[in-house]
Amino acid sequence: MNKLSWHRTPLLTIVFFAAKEIRALVRNITNLLPVLAAVVVTDKLWVTYSVIGAYLTYIVIRAVLNQRYFLYSLADDAIHLRSGILGKTNLTLKYERIQQAEIDQSWYLRPFGLVTLRIDSAGSAGKEVEIPGLSMTRAHYLRERMLDGTATVDATTECVAGTDAVAEQAVNTAVTKPVKHIQFPLGEVFRAGLIDNKIFVIFAVLMYPITQGDFFEELVIPWLTKQLSFIQSSAIMSIGIVVLTILVMFFIAIGLTMLRYYNLQLTVVDQLYQARMGLLSIRTLGFRYEKLQRVQIRQNIRSRLLRRYTASVNQLQPRATGQQQESTTFVLPILTVEQLSQFCQWLGLPRTDTLLWQKIHFISLLHPSFWIALTAPAIALTCYFNDVTGLVSLAIAAGTWVLLQAYAVARWHRYGFVIEHGWLAKRHGVFGRKENWYPLYKTQQISVYQSPWLRVLGYAHLVIHSAAGTEMIKYQPYQTAVALQQEWVQRIGTDFRRWM
């Protein structure tokens, strides 16, 4: 092996490493609760200041050292990384194993024309590799090469430069390859904000510190009651305040989504799919078609009212990945019916209105109906023993039972699966709807599952383990399930196309 040339990231990336430290701090905040408690409880101000000061110094020193010891090297077929202050890590990652690459123009690096390259590998550790402080040209070249896998990059992609590189590159390659492009105007992004409203997440984030420790109960709440005592005299005022708070948070939530998806554009060149988005930090996500493991099409109540869809594409998901899934998935948050069918056509999904969704046998209603039937008398009794008259409790119980049973029937009615052109799709959901599409030949395992109850009925669940998650098709007649399992396994086992 020829000698590797190691590069160090620019000094500016200290900011990046510091930001990483701060993110780690936020994630592990619960571990620091004792320290926080000490800071809050003490009446000596210098303790507070010294703790905060010490931590800031620690972050800065760590960031500087991390930057100093972070080295990367780009070989012909792999990327090598060296990092760590005391515990050293050497990492080698083959280009062809990369599932997805993302170019992140963080707001603090953007003015300097620098970007962060983020790579998802197929490894089992679920490790994300990040290289901060690359120039746009270099990052694009690298990403191109990584996603290409075969390391045959023509010269045209190398000379691309500037922030509009994606568009430019699209123009460059348009000569030879057909370019498909969707641009999402601001109105659509606003709708995406409505659909993908994170208001409850914001609530949760705000509520978290309030529920932790006595500090807020002892200090903040008395203060609030004192300040707001004039409000309590008028009911309209307090309702108004609550409504206003919710409204403000609602719009903050829309704003956050819009910041993220601002100027979203989807470009498809040959087999390379990329989405570019963001107002302050611009992110460019990309994956190659053959890495696709699952396509998910979702609709919640809001998007059904707006007649829009959300589509996401998953690649191989390593074991034991954390909760950060959401941020790195390739998501198109808002698609009209036409755009969706266009996107599906590009991906080769045989998704049409005339699809024959296969229902499952209505015997599957037996199990939920049994439990629903049990809740009705329970509700009636609870009501009765809480001094509700007999007739009213009966009415409440009957009403609840009818509603729940109707919901169960609707769920069963909406549940369906279809196998078409080598794709397996399953849909479910009554109010919010979800469709999952899997290329069948990429399936990893197929199980037939029978509980004692299912065995009595003569049915079985069919469980499909794909590389991007597990899907269950419920209540198939046992013989059918076994036959399907054997047929699919044989088909997969004799299919030697590349699956990742």
Add this chain to the structure above:
Amino acid sequence: MNLSWQPVEPAYKTYLQLVVITDMVILALIGLIIYILPTEWQWLPQPLWVGIPWAVFTLAMTFIWPSRRLQFTAYARPDEAVFLRRGALWQTTRAVPINRIQHVEVRQGFIERTLGLAHLVLYTAGSSGADLSIPGLKLATAEQIKHELIQTITQQPIAQETHE
């Protein structure tokens, strides 16, 4: 496709019984310690109320469950896949296509080693904890199957591009 199911070793039953007995003895020990310790806990029921269910459960798990489990557990190896069925009451038949296997492992626990048994684990990509593990094989058989599987995998044609 007609699968020829291969049963696992009868010693697998002994293995399951040993596992059950070990677990139940540990449970019993914990119970004994709670009862023997001089405490003022009044809420503890009479020892018999705990002992009899424990005994019944142990007997059922030792004499009924392992034989049922052994009866159902089997594997099959058609050319393109590995099938495994296991379970006693909740039964699963799992299939892994050979060209999706990531790596193969032969494992032997302490109890298995005393009985000369091993189990063979096939790993696939993605889904966590969804791996196929064939229990109750003789160590030599497990090694042999592993060898054959690896042979088959390496002889497979190189993955072709999906571009049409």
